[in-house]
Amino acid sequence: MSKANLIDGKAIAASVRSEISARAARLLAETGKRPGLAVVLAGEDPASQVYVRNKGLAAEACGFHSVKHTLPADTSEASLLALVEQLNEDDTIHGILVQLPLPGHIDETKVLRLIRPEKDVDGFHPVNVGLLATGARDTALVPCTPAGSLVLLKRTLQTPLAGLNAVVIGRSNIVGKPMAALLLAESCTVTIAHSRTKDLPEVVRSADIVVAAVGRPEMVRGSWIKPGATVIDVGINRVPNPAKGEGATKLVGDVAFAEAAEVAGAITPVPGGVGPMTIAMLMANTLTAARRQLGVAPEP
Ligand code: NDP
Secondary structure: OOOOEEOOHHHHHHHHHHHHHHHHHHHHHHHOOOOEEEEEEEOOOHHHHHHHHHHHHHHHHOOOEEEEEEEOOOOOHHHHHHHHHHHHHOOOOOEEEEOOOOOOOOOHHHHHHHOOHHHEOOOOOHHHHHHHHOOOOOOOOOOHHHHHHHHHHHHHHOOOOOOOEEEEEOOOOOOHHHHHHHHHHOOOEEEEEOOOOOOHHHHHHOOOEEEEOOOOOOOEOHHHOOOOOEEEEOOOEEEEOHHHOOOOEEEEOOEOHHHHHOOOOEEOOOOOOHHHHHHHHHHHHHHHHHHHHOOOOOOO
C-alpha cells in the first residue's frame, strides 16, 4: 500500500475546465465574443492527429470558437507561414497552436516566431519566454505543461510554496526551464538538474518538490525521494507490458511510481497526472489571450 496522496490530475483538470467554461460564458455575455482557438496540423503523424482532435474537442466543450487547419505532409513552408499570418490577422482567433513536430523540411523556429506573441497559447515565442523569465507572468502566456504542473502543486500543497526546495529534472524549453521559472516566481529555491548533473540522487534528496521531465522510464527511484516530498511526474514513456501479452505496451512516467509512492507525501500518477492538465491549461491560455485581445479587464 502506498503512503503518498495521489494527485488526481484528471479530476483537477476537469474542475479547471469547468471553471473555464463558466468564465467563457461570462465573457460571451459581456462582449458577445467567444475565445477562438485555431489548431494547425501539418502532416499525418498519428499521435499529433489525436492531440489535435482532443484540443479541438476540449475547446468546443469550453464553449470556444474552434477551428482546425490540416495541411498535407508535403505542404511548403511558405504555405504554413501564410496560414499563420492569416490567423494572426483574424479577429475571431485569439489563440494559434501549431502542432509539433512539423515535417522535417519546415523550419519550426521560423513558424513559431511568426505567431503573434499575444496569440501564442503554447507560450513558446521568445517574447513570452522573456516575459516569464523577467517575472512578468501576468502579461506572458506560459507553456501549458509547466503551468498545469504548478496548478497541481498549488492545489495539493494548499500552503505557500515560498522557501521550499524544488528540484526540476530536465532543462527543455517546453517543460524544464519554464517550470523552473514558475517555481522561482513562487519564491522556491530552485535547482535545475540535467544529464550532466553530478550525483543526481543526492540532489533530488534535497527537494521538497520534485518535478521530473526527463523522458526516461522510471529513472527517479524511491530511494532518491525525501520523505514527505511532493512529486510531479511529467514524463510519458511507452514501455513493453509483457504481463498483458506479447507486443502489449503501457505508459509509465520518469519516476518509479510504486517505490516513490512509499516515501513521498503526494505524487502524480502516469497516466492521469500532469497529462490532462496540459490541455486544460491550453484552454486557460486561450481564454486569457481572448480577454487581453478584447480589452476586457483581468478577472479578480
Ligand atoms: P527533452 O528530451 O526535451 O528534455 C529532457 C531533459 O532531460 C533534458 O534536459 C536532458 O538533459 C534531461 N535528461 C536526459 N537524461 C537525463 C539523465 N540521465 N539525468 C538527468 N537528466 C537527464 O524532453 P521534454 O522536456 O520535452 O519532455 C520530458 C518528458 O516529459 C518526456 O517524457 C515527454 O514525453 C514528457 N512530456 C509530457 C507532457 C505532458 O503533457 N504530460 C508534455 C511535454 C512533455 P540535457 O539537456 O543535458 O540533455
